[in-house]
Amino acid sequence: MAERRSRLRAEQLTALYGGTAAVKDVTLAFPPNTVTAIIGPSGCGKSTFLRCLNRLHELAPGATVRGHVLLDGYDIYAPEANAVAIRRRIGMVFQQPNPFPTMTIYRNVAAGLSVNGRATRSETDQAVERALRGAALWDEVKDRLRASPLALSGGQQQRLCIARAIAPRPDVVLLDEPTSALDPLATQSIEELVQELKREFTVVIVTHNMQQAARVSDFTAFFYLGEMVEHDETARMFTAPREERTEAYLTGRFG
């Protein structure tokens, strides 16, 4: 694959839990304004890899990381790097919708803005509306911004979490199996949203659903037993995988 300038790049990344490597020596680049899907069977290290990209992995007890992750050329694992500041540039959406239950819909979206320092009321209003429109949720919640997020459906809650993640205008958005807890209709709306997100952000999505990877991504990386087996343009990988193991997985012979 021709090397395009990459926004985010993992270099020889190894992630360990205690002495066990969950991700082994992965080098993978994410070009700006693209969607990269990470697929593979359960336990292949795809979620762990994603959590290394915003330094969330290291918070688990006994978890360590070796290697580098470059965000616009800057190593987020450099000794002087500030993990908290880095996470403000890399948004993340989780498997289960996890809006803050004690905050209103409005405060949820504004949560990431307030940690970035003082913004005026009208600036926050604008940012919240922009993020909710970006998450295709504005029309459904604009009349109840002061309501509890728990009053929303699961799909709406997940779009709220996407709005919360993109409100601070990060460079990269990480999605960790964002539709695994949702019904087919809600899944469809999230998938459409992922297509929209790449206009503004670099998107990485972990999914165990191969069809979803084929539908939403430009590039796909196949992980197996902690290693990255293959990485290619999605169209090419799904039609002509180079590796035997990739083909076996894609055709449903394991996983």
Added chain:
Amino acid sequence: MISLMTRRRLLSRVMTGATVLCAVLALLPLFAIFGDLVVRGASSLNWDFFVKTPAAAGDTGGGVANAIVGTLIIVGVGAGLGLPVGIGAGVYLAEYGNGRFGVLVRFLADVLTGTPSVIVGVFVWMLVVRPMGHFSALAGAIALAILMVPMVTRTTEEMVRLVPHSLREAALALGFPRWRATAQVMVRAAWPGIVTGGLVAVARIAGETAPLLFTALGNLNFRTNVLQPMQTLSLQIYVFATGPFEEWHRLAWGAALVLMSIVLVFGLLARFVTRTRFRDG
């Protein structure tokens, strides 16, 4: 010959009946106590009871205004000292307490919970009363605070641990510093439960007598200075119920009813707070 199914059904009925009986037995003392207090104590309650201090020994009339105000002051100061420490320690244990120090704190809190309250009273007498040279409401409040800290610590820890880990991750992924994720997300989500635990602990210390015997001492006069000996309802009940005068016994019943009502109000408040989970902001 009874069929197997019939036998099982019968056994199920018997066991269900037994647990219901136990539940009734467990609640019986509460109703018996409260009923008895209303019957014997209600007749003592009049205007004088709430605004006057006890009459001189042998005289009739008088009230327990000094004890009611004293209870509110000592329990208030005790809660003011104990709640922040207990809540802070509980949050620490839940969020950062997985190391060796956390295990030690948790163990000591459990030991302190089981410490007889009279020993805490003696301890505070040594620590506060003796150096000061006299008994004081402040010493009583410190004793009550020491008693409530481990209770509040453990309930707070439990409540914060109940908050899903995914909320902390969501906050951290947004770039919250660790302390802000703790304060603004975890503790806030656990807050109704923390308040409930705090109210239960306050209700619990409001009825303590033993630790106050060596600290607040008691006082037949109306006092609001926390550096002086002060009366509480529990001490008043103890002194009057064991005293020789009929009038004192009457006041003791009334005081018991008032004290029980205060505890009940805290219990109801705790229920109410638990129910209103969502707050704006």
